[in-house]
Amino acid sequence: MLGRATIIAAIGSLLLAVPSLAEVSYVGSSTLGENVIPEASQAFTAQTGIRFGAIEIQGSGQGLDKVVKGEAELAGVSRNLSRSEKR
Numbered sequence: 001m002l003g004r005a006t007i008i009a010a011i012g013s014l015l016l017a018v019p020s021l022a023e024v025s026y027v028g029s030s031t032l033g034e035n036v037i038p039e040a041s042q043a044f045t046a047q048t049g050i051r052f053g054a055i056e057i058q059g060s061g062q063g064l065d066k067v068v069k070g071e072a073e074l075a076g077v078s079r080n081l082s083r084s085e086k087r
Contacts, residue, residue: 027056028063028076037076 026037033055041052056063056072063075064085 023051023053024073025054025056026052026063026074026076027054027058027066027072028074029060029078030057031078032076033057 026033026041034057037052037055041055045051058066060075060077060079063072064077064081066072067075
């Protein structure tokens with residue numbers, strides 16, 4: 001399993017492309033959304049000042065779909081991506 005610092009670094013690098021965000025939302029995997037994101041989001045907010053709003057547990061596929069549609073900034077996927085998802 002990934003360490004907290006690795007998760008925070010990954011979130012940070014993903015969000016560097018959108019530095020003007022005042023808040024970030026997460027949607028996706030319950031494995032990540034319930035066990036990793038709550039603590040990682042607090043540490044991320046402390047380090048960057050960008051706070052987490054919604055942490056929604058809707059499943060990996062829903063999360064990825066919402067990010068692709070621009071409805072969420074961060075998706076959690078705790079399974080291998082399909083070929084079409086990788087595109």
